[in-house]
Amino acid sequence: MSKVLVVDDEKLIVKGLKFALEQDGLEVDCAYDGEEALKYIKENPYDIVLLDLMLPKMSGYDVCQEVRAFSDVPIVMLTAKSDDMDKILGLEYGADDYITKPFNILEVKARIKAIMRRIDHKSVSGNAIKEAIADAGTVEHGDIKIDIAGRRAFIQGKEVNLTAREFDLLELFVNNPNKVYTRDKLLELVWGSDYPGDGRTVDVHIRRLREKIEQAPGEPVYVRTKWGVGYYLA
Numbered sequence: 001m002s003k004v005l006v007v008d009d010e011k012l013i014v015k016g017l018k019f020a021l022e023q024d025g026l027e028v029d030c031a032y033d034g035e036e037a038l039k040y041i042k043e044n045p046y047d048i049v050l051l052d053l054m055l056p057k058m059s060g061y062d063v064c065q066e067v068r069a070f071s072d073v074p075i076v077m078l079t080a081k082s083d084d085m086d087k088i089l090g091l092e093y094g095a096d097d098y099i100t101k102p103f104n105i106l107e108v109k110a111r112i113k114a115i116m117r118r119i120d121h122k123s124v125s126g127n128a129i130k131e132a133i134a135d136a137g138t139v140e141h142g143d144i145k146i147d148i149a150g151r152r153a154f155i156q157g158k159e160v161n162l163t164a165r166e167f168d169l170l171e172l173f174v175n176n177p178n179k180v181y182t183r184d185k186l187l188e189l190v191w192g193s194d195y196p197g198d199g200r201t202v203d204v205h206i207r208r209l210r211e212k213i214e215q216a217p218g219e220p221v222y223v224r225t226k227w228g229v230g231y232y233l234a
Helices: 011-023 034-043 060-067 084-092 105-119 164-174 183-191 199-213
Strands: 003-007 027-031 048-052 075-079 097-100 138-141 144-147 152-155 158-160 223-226 230-233
Touching: 003 011, 003 034, 011 027, 011 105, 027 034, 034 048, 034 060, 048 060, 048 105, 060 075, 075 105, 084 199, 097 105, 138 164, 144 164, 164 183, 164 199, 164 230, 183 199, 183 230, 199 223
Parallel strands: 003 027, 003 048, 048 075, 075 097
Antiparallel strands: 138 144, 144 152, 152 158, 223 230
């Protein structure tokens, strides 16, 4: 049974989400402020977290940032703000997806199912992210080494802490060096064809990945930009 944490200070929203998700066979915990949410995440292994942006005690941004220091659990931001900058900030702080309020519960369920499918590496044969991987061992390219089974990444022998989506991007690049991927293709391969985001989502995650693996993110030597086309691993 998959386990979900719903975090929102509006109790009616929490109650509605809990009821709807439990109807689909999910186990649901509830938190009503940022501090409580952080405590739950530290103490429980969740498959996904639905996290409101505006929370008492700690904002959703702050919770997300702190969680990313120790966990790559998928986080979907719930936000009443429709401004693109709020969505981009959520991604910058480590969120995997976002849903704008008011939302349809069917949309929430669809997003959760899509994320579950993407993170279940044991399910669909021919998973796009693993298109060039022969086995679940380690793969190396220059100074980069990734442990497929353990989902760990090393640069010049030093481990770097990547989120699930950052690791998926790096894994795809390392297994396909010098192959240029457009933003749309990366969205399809890493986020899934049913993901409603756009190229800015890819740009934000590429920038975060570079900040972690490049000595000079502004002058990358690993993940390069092919101007007017997309990104590739040099």
